[in-house]
Amino acid sequence: MTAPSHHDAAAGTLPRHQLLDERGEVREDPALSPYVEDLTLEDLQHLYRSMTAARRVDKEGTSLQRQGQLVLWVPLRGQEAAQVGSAWPTRPTDRLFPSYREHAVAFERGVRPAELMQLFRGITAGGWDPEEHQMNLYTMVLASQVxxxxxxxxxxxxxxRAAESEGTPPETEPEAVVAYFGDGASTEGEIHESMVFAASYDAPVLFFIQNNQWAISVPFATQSRVPLATRAAGYGFEGLRVDGNDVLGVVAATRYALEKLRAGEGPVLIEAETYRMGAHTTADDPTKYRERDEEDEWGHLDPIERLRVHLRTHHDVDDEFFETVARENDELAHELRAEVLAMTPPAFEESFAKAYAEPHSLVEAERAEYLDYQAGFTTQDDPRDTETGGTGA
Structure with a gap:
């Protein structure tokens, strides 16, 4: 079985790259195979651990939201290969700009699950230090991160370029930037404007599109008549299509793109064709707009299952490894739940200090007005107390 595609005929000469198929077999791809020849068994096991850990945290996130412990949760199930495969090849000095579903990317960059959950718990508008992880905070406004x-x-x-012109070239290799967004966001004007500027200035940015086939309830066939990767040619840079459920293919495509960025060859676009197995968010009901047959078809293309099969059949990885990983993931979820339940919201008045970097007279006046309003509920006696002998009943 091959991944469903609405636009294969429109793809023209733009190939769809795949290295690890749905049966766990490795295919030869002259363009990308060289970029994964150095992967060791340890590397493959790391990719498997990262993908399964992200899925386990995702499951716990949905459970916590359903139990009223999170305001909202944005599931990633099905997109683990696209996220881990694109984040793992980056360097610590590269800068990543996520949207709001890149949980596996965040974990690969060292963000703790509990840090990420603070946003969905309503504790903070952030959750982690962008400078520590070289990854910006989540962006809820569609496409604004690009x-x-x-x-x-x-x-x-x-x-x-300025440093080189002054005769003091940097000691480190060039940074690369990765901008994550989905097929739905690809229709926003910010994407067009971003690609125009990136092409004009040869910006070292990788536009990484996770085409999960649905922009909430709108299918990809309605969003675009052509594969999104073909759009890159209109801006004058390269676009690649890759099986987004193939972690090896995503790793190879990302390495290829990062190599071009560091060589100063301008931006690259990768369209990872994957599938959102669950809801858009926990506020969404995909049964209202999606057929079960479609979900079942994509279910056979599960990115984690194909890597599991590959590890078993081609690397003799036994049950002990998989059972150990499952236990570790359950422990991670258990610890996460405990941390989330222990989170307490900050006092509302603290939000006034976050409006501006420096003190502001108008904000201070508003803060004083709020505190005075709140004080009115605690200092005034309830007249009912006198009438009822202090019971207030």
Whole structure:
């Protein structure tokens, strides 16, 4: 079985790359195979651990939201290979700009699950230190992170050129920037504007599209008449289509793209064709717009299952490894739940200090007004107390 595609005929000469098929067999791809020849068994096991850990955290996130412990949760089930496969090849100095579903990317960059959950618990608008992990905070406004990514990439390239012109070239290799967004966001104007600027300035940015086939309830066939990777040609840079459920293919495509970015060859676009197995968010009901047959068809293309089969059949990985990973993931979920339940919201008045970086007279006046309003509930006696002998009944 091959991955369903609405637009194979429109793809023209743009191939769809795949290295690890749905049966766990490795295929030869002259363009990308060389980029994964050095992968060891340890590397493959790391990819498997990361993908399964992300799925286990995702399951716990849904459970916590259903139990009223999270305001919202955004499931990633089905997109683990696209996320882990694209984040793992990056360097610690590269900068990543996520949207709001890149949980596996965040974990691969060292963000703790509990840090990420703070946002969905309503504790904070962030959750982790972007400078520590070289990964920006989640962006809830669709596509708004992509102009930020391009601007950052333009800045790093200009800084590097300025240093070289002064005769003091940087000691480190060039940074790369990765901008994550989905097929739904690809229809936003910010994406077009970002690609225009990226092409004009040869910005070292990888546009990584996770085409999960649905923009909430709108199918991809309605969003675009052509594969999204073909759009890159209109801006003058390279676009690649890759099986987004094939972690080896995603690793190879990402390595290829990062190599071009570091060589100063301008931006690259990767369209990872995958599938959102669950709901858009926990506020969504996909049964209202999606057929079960479609979900079953994509279920046979599960990215984790194909890597599991590959490890068993081609690397003699036994049950002990998989059982150990499952136990570790359950422990991770148990610890996460305990941390989430222990989270307490900050006092509301603390939010006034977050409006501006420096003190602001108008904000201080509003804060004083709020505190005075709150004080009115605690200092005034309830007249009912006198009438009822202090019971208030």
């Amino acid at each position: 102009p930020h990514a391009v601007g950052y990439a333009m800045g790093t390239a200009l800084d590097r």
